[in-house]
Amino acid sequence: MESNFPVVDMGLLQTEKRPEAMDKIKDACENWGFFEVVNHGISHELLDTVENLTKGHYKKCMEQRFKEMVASKGLEAVQTEIDDLDWESTFFLKHLPVSNVYEVPDLDDEYRFIKQKRSNFYPFI
Numbered sequence: 001m002e003s004n005f006p007v008v009d010m011g012l013l014q015t016e017k018r019p020e021a022m023d024k025i026k027d028a029c030e031n032w033g034f035f036e037v038v039n040h041g042i043s044h045e046l047l048d049t050v051e052n053l054t055k056g057h058y059k060k061c062m063e064q065r066f067k068e069m070v071a072s073k074g075l076e077a078v079q080t081e082i083d084d085l086d087w088e089s090t091f092f093l094k095h096l097p098v099s100n101v102y103e104v105p106d107l108d109d110e111y112r113f114i115k116q117k118r119s120n121f122y123p124f125i
Contacts, residue, residue, distance in 0.1 A: 006032050011039035046117065053111045061106065 006028035012021040028035035101112050 006035040008035050008037050009039050010037055010041070046114070049114055053114055057107065057111055 006024065008021060008024055008028065010021075012018065025035065099116060101107070101115050104112075107115075
């Protein structure tokens with residue numbers, strides 16, 4: 001295993017160097033579990049939009065979870081539990097072979113649209 005963080009050039013996937021790029025992705029997945037992607041063609045504007053919408057979605061979910069906890073236990077009981085809570089919230093989106101972005105509850109239409117738009121990059125991998 002290399003000691004350098006793996007970087008995958010997505011632009012190579014549409015060239016004669018595709019097999020080498022795929023090998024690098026395979027190696028990174030097997031030996032690192034992650035990798036950096038360059039030359040992916042996704043604009044910084046779209047990446048920023050996805051990031052902002054994701055943060056907004058999680059903030060909304062956490063606020064709702066907190067309100068439900070206060071309503072069910074009262075503020076004093078909640079105050080003693082806040083430091084011990086796991087505030088993680090997750091959902092799984094898949095785009096191939098069929099997208100499930102419209103099946104995930106509590107996503108607003110703008111977030112669904114931008115996630116679907118982002119998924120349209122590199123459908124040939």
